[in-house]
Amino acid sequence: MARAQVLVGATPFGPVFSGLRPAGADTALLLVARARRVGLSTFVQTTGARGYLRLGPRQQLRYRLGTDMIYDSRGTPPFVREDYGADVAHVFALDAANHWQLGQQLHYDQSRANATRTGLWLGRLGYQRRLRPASPTDTLSQLRVTALGGLATDRRNGRNDAGVAYGFDAAAIFFASGPAAPPLAVRVLGTRAALGPRTMQRLVAEAAGERTFLANAPLTVQGRLGYRTNRAEDYLQGSVQRIQSDTVAAQAGASYRLNTFTTLRSDNSVLLPTRAFGYRRQRADADTLQDVGYRQRELDTRQELRFARPALQTSLNLSYRERTRAYYLDNSRNLSAIRLANALTREQVKDITEQTTQYQFALTWLPTARHALGLLGTAQLLRVDAPSKDNQQTRDEAQHLLRLTWTGRWAGAFRTTLGVAGEVRQTVFIRAGLSAENYTDRLLHWEPGFTWAPGKLSLRSTYHLWVSYQVRDRESEQARNRASRVLEQTQSISYQLRPRLLLLADYVRRENRVGQLDWARFRESPLDTSVTHDLTVGLRQSWAGRQGGTSLRLGYRLLEQRNYGRAALLSDAPTGPASSLIYLRGITRQQGPELAVERHATAGFNLVASVWLQWLRTFSTYTTGPGAFIGSSYTALDLARETRRLLPYFELTAEWRVGRGRR
Numbered sequence: 230m231a232r233a234q235v236l237v238g239a240t241p242f243g244p245v246f247s248g249l250r251p252a253g254a255d256t257a258l259l260l261v262a263r264a265r266r267v268g269l270s271t272f273v274q275t276t277g278a279r280g281y282l283r284l285g286p287r288q289q290l291r292y293r294l295g296t297d298m299i300y301d302s303r304g305t306p307p308f309v310r311e312d313y314g315a316d317v318a319h320v321f322a323l324d325a326a327n328h329w330q331l332g333q334q335l336h337y338d339q340s341r342a343n344a345t346r347t348g349l350w351l352g353r354l355g356y357q358r359r360l361r362p363a364s365p366t367d368t369l370s371q372l373r374v375t376a377l378g379g380l381a382t383d384r385r386n387g388r389n390d391a392g393v394a395y396g397f398d399a400a401a402i403f404f405a406s407g408p409a410a411p412p413l414a415v416r417v418l419g420t421r422a423a424l425g426p427r428t429m430q431r432l433v434a435e436a437a438g439e440r441t442f443l444a445n446a447p448l449t450v451q452g453r454l455g456y457r458t459n460r461a462e463d464y465l466q467g468s469v470q471r472i473q474s475d476t477v478a479a480q481a482g483a484s485y486r487l488n489t490f491t492t493l494r495s496d497n498s499v500l501l502p503t504r505a506f507g508y509r510r511q512r513a514d515a516d517t518l519q520d521v522g523y524r525q526r527e528l529d530t531r532q533e534l535r536f537a538r539p540a541l542q543t544s545l546n547l548s549y550r551e552r553t554r555a556y557y558l559d560n561s562r563n564l565s566a567i568r569l570a571n572a573l574t575r576e577q578v579k580d581i582t583e584q585t586t587q588y589q590f591a592l593t594w595l596p597t598a599r600h601a602l603g604l605l606g607t608a609q610l611l612r613v614d615a616p617s618k619d620n621q622q623t624r625d626e627a628q629h630l631l632r633l634t635w636t637g638r639w640a641g642a643f644r645t646t647l648g649v650a651g652e653v654r655q656t657v658f659i660r661a662g663l664s665a666e667n668y669t670d671r672l673l674h675w676e677p678g679f680t681w682a683p684g685k686l687s688l689r690s691t692y693h694l695w696v697s698y699q700v701r702d703r704e705s706e707q708a709r710n711r712a713s714r715v716l717e718q719t720q721s722i723s724y725q726l727r728p729r730l731l732l733l734a735d736y737v738r739r740e741n742r743v744g745q746l747d748w749a750r751f752r753e754s755p756l757d758t759s760v761t762h763d764l765t766v767g768l769r770q771s772w773a774g775r776q777g778g779t780s781l782r783l784g785y786r787l788l789e790q791r792n793y794g795r796a797a798l799l800s801d802a803p804t805g806p807a808s809s810l811i812y813l814r815g816i817t818r819q820q821g822p823e824l825a826v827e828r829h830a831t832a833g834f835n836l837v838a839s840v841w842l843q844w845l846r847t848f849s850t851y852t853t854g855p856g857a858f859i860g861s862s863y864t865a866l867d868l869a870r871e872t873r874r875l876l877p878y879f880e881l882t883a884e885w886r887v888g889r890g891r892r
Contacts, residue, residue, distance in 0.1 A: 257281055258887040265880035270302040271309075280887075287322040311341040320353075330355040333379075344385065349394060349422075351379035360403055369408055372401045381422045386464045390427060396420035405440075411451070413438035426469055426511065427462035447486035454479050467512045473505040473522075492535045500527040508561065520559035521576060527552045540596075546589040553582045578617040585611045599638040606631050621662040627655045632674070642683055646691075648676035657702075667702040685725035693717045700748045710746035712753045715739070729771045733784070737763040758793035767823065777830030786841055787820040797862035798853065808862055810854040818846045819876075835884040840877055847872040 258280035266272050277295035284290060293316040299309040318334035336349040353375055360370040374397070381394040400416040414437050421430040439451035455478045462471045480498040487493060505522035531548040556576040560569050587609040594602045611626040632650035639645070652672040658664050678691035697713045717739045724732040739761045744753035767784015792815040797808040825839035848871035 260883075260885040260887070262883045263881065266876075266878045269874075269876065272300045274298045274300070287325075287327075288320065290317070290319050292317045306342070308342050313337075313339045313341075328356060328358055330357070344387075346382075346384040348382040349379065350381075351377045351394065353377045360401065367404055367408070369412070370403045374399045377420075381424060383424045383427075388425075388464065390425035392423035392425060394420070394422040411439040413440075426509075427464075429461055431457070431459040433457050449484045450482070452479075452481040464511070465508070466516055466518065467514070468508040468510050468516075468518055470518075471505075471507040471509070473507065474502065476500065476502040490536055490538055492537075494533040494535070495531070497530045498528075500529075501525070502527075507559070517562050519572065520561040521556065522559075523554050523556045523579075525552065525554045540594065542593045544589075544591045546587070546591075548585075548587045548589075550585045551583070555580050574617075578615075578619045580616050581620070581622070582614040582616075583611065584614075585609065601636045603634040603636075604632070605634075618660075621658065621660050623659040624663075625655075625657045625659070627653075629653045634676075642681065644680045646676070646678045648674065650674035650676075665701070665703055665706050668699055669702070670697060670699045672697045687721075687723045689719075689721040691719045698746060698748070700746065707748070708745070710748055712744045712746040714742045726768075729773075731769045731771075733765070733767050733769055733782075735763075735765045737761075756794070760791045760793075762787065762789045764788075765823070776833065777828065777835075779829075780827045782823075782825040782827075782839075784823050785821070786823045787818075789816065789818045789820075791816050795854075795858055795860070796851075797858040797860060798851070798868075799862050799864045801864075806857060808857055810856050810858040811851040812854055813849060813851045813863075813868075815849050816847070819843045832886055834886075835882075837882040838880070840879040843876045843878055845872070845874045845876055 258278065261277040262275075264272070264274040275295065275297050277293070279293040280291070282290040282292075293314075295314050297310065297312040297314075300307055301309050315337040316334065318332060320330055320332035323329040323331055331354055333350065333352045336351075337347070339346045355373065355375040357371060357373040359368065360372055361367045376397050378393075378395040380391065382389070382391045384390070396419055398416075398418045400418075401414070403413045404410065405413060414435075416433070416435050418433040419431070421428070433455070434457075435453070435455040437451075437453040439449065455476075457474070457476045457478075459474045460471065461474075462469050464470070478498070478500050480496070482494070482496040484495075485493045502525045503522065504525075505520070507520045508518040510517065528549070528551040530550075531546065533544060533546045535544045536542070556579055558569065558573045558576060564572060587607065589608075590604075590606045592604040594604075596602065607628070607630040609628045613622055613624050613626075615621075615623045630650065630652045632648065634646070634648045637645050650673070652674070654670040654672070655668075656670075657667050673696045675694040676692065679689075681688045694714070694716050697711075699711045699713075701707060701709050718737070720734075720736040722732075722734040726732055740758070741760075742755065742758045744755045746753045764787045765784055767782050769780055769782040771778060771780040794813055794815075796811055796813045798811045799808050800806060821842040821844050823839065823841045826836060827838075828834065828836040849868045851868060
């Protein structure tokens with residue numbers, strides 16, 4: 230029933246009200262609160278309440294309230310985002326069979342940071358019925374029609390607008406092949422709100438379905454057809470800006486079973502969006518803005534051949550995607566032919582065509598029950614064509630990837646994994662303006678790991694080393710060649726001290742080295758290195774009951790980041806060199822105790838809360854080197870400064886379900 234309600238139960242405005250609750254359902258309420266610190270001075274917080282009240286056997290009140298805030302104590306004003314919202318709907322069934330419904334709903338949104346506020350009141354009359362009332366097995370096929378009408382208000386940019394709002398929603402869903410098969414669905418939805426000089430409207434028409442023509446037939450066909458139009462208007466520079474969006478979408482697919490093990494699938498779609506930006510002057514002295522728009526075409530096709538046996542699975546995929554965008558002008562400013570042509574030329578600089586072709590081959594082989602070998606190969610070509618000579622983005626991007634993975638399970642709950650991959654990326658700009666950016670990037674990946682869980686002990690270790698050599702094509706650009714190495718390792722240990730007491734230790738290390746590359750002699754000079762350590766150690770105690778479980782975790786966390794590089798140390802001496810080379814290390818260390826509580830219940834109150842009492846220290850160390858350095862420079866006083874702060878980082882998520890169902 231949930232799937233049917235999602236497809237046909239939405240109303241054009243406000244929340245989703247798919248009908249009355251069953252007669253046996255009681256009042257319910259869900260309260261949600263989330264808050265966390267995301268930076269030195271930034272906090273995010275959301276709260277929400279949603280539920281329903283059963284006012285009688287035929288009527289019900291549904292509601293949803295919420296806030297969404299981002300707070301930065303350094304800002305003026307401090308709130309980056311401060312949003313409030315509310316939805317309330319009252320629905321009354323006019324007959325015992327619940328065919329006719331009468332109701333009303335209220336919708337309210339306010340953004341104090343953007344100084345906007347919108348409100349909506351709508352009356353609604355709805356009708357619904359089963360499409361196959363004589364079938365006792367099909368209770369999901371149904372038809373719904375809803376008519377709405379009311380008042381809307383909108384306040385923004387110092388203006389208060391109000392007007393009439395109305396709409397309709399008609400939808401049908403039909404399970405021709407039973408509730409387990411995909412249904413046929415049709416929906417048409419339209420809304421319009423006249424807000425003073427502005428008009429908001431939209432129309433959506435969609436149809437989707439899937440059909441197997443004969444029982445046990447090898448061919449299945451499915452498709453989708455849709456049309457959307459949306460008109461939104463807002464104030465801009467003394468004018469009303471109208472954004473008109475129209476989109477036609479079509480999708481068709483098929484699946485053909487060649488034999489017991491082989492399947493051929495095809496998925497094809499076309500999308501035709503257009504956007505038009507028009508302007509109406511509200512004041513005589515307002516600037517006349519040029520009407521502009523674009524037409525776009527998107528083609529997407531994917532063909533797949535899949536072969537599956539118990540010990541061998543393979544697939545071959547061919548996909549092609551094309552996106553073309555072309556801009557046009559309406560002569561709303563009454564320009565002369567020459568000036569209109571020049572303005573059109575400036576807009577057409579943004580015209581672009583993108584074509585992506587990809588081949589992919591995947592193979593999984595199980596030589597034994599405990600071992601698996603996987604092979605993945607990808608070849609992709611992206612071609613970007615900009616017709617205008619002033620657009621330098623015309624380029625080709627080629628990518629080739631080959632990855633081999635092996636997974637083995639051994640005696641004693643020991644499992645190993647190994648991944649090896651090679652990748653080549655090449656970017657070629659066609660026009661001379663950006664030809665200096667042409668490069669070839671060669672990447673290598675090495676990914677070993679293992680998991681060992683003998684009894685009370687569990688040990689998991691993973692490594693990922695990827696190396697990149699980026700080489701410029703031009704001989705004059707070889708000084709910009711770069712080599713980078715990234716090593717990331719994760720170690721996780723847990724030990725069961727008691728049946729519900731667990732010892733945990735996690736360590737993550739990430740090292741990133743960037744150097745200047747001499748590709749001809751295959752040598753590199755280090756430029757910058759950063760190393761991050763993240764260590765967490767703690768104990769977790771859990772309790773279990775008939776209504777849920779609770780866990781308490783107490784531990785210690787250390788997060789340290791070290792940046793290595795070269796710089797210049799300025800000298801205060803009246804004689805000698807003005808600066809000298811130093812090897813600089815910038816260190817940021819965050820450490821402190823960590824406490825976390827989790828409560829998960831089958832019904833009632835759920836809580837996830839954690840706090841990290843963090844001592845933050847930022848400082849620098851350095852050693853002198855020979856010679857001088859041209860680049861970033863510091864004095865000894867600058868490098869002696871350090872920062873110390875106490876910052877509690879916290880995260881809280883709480884949910885409370887109030888009410889229960891009657892029997």
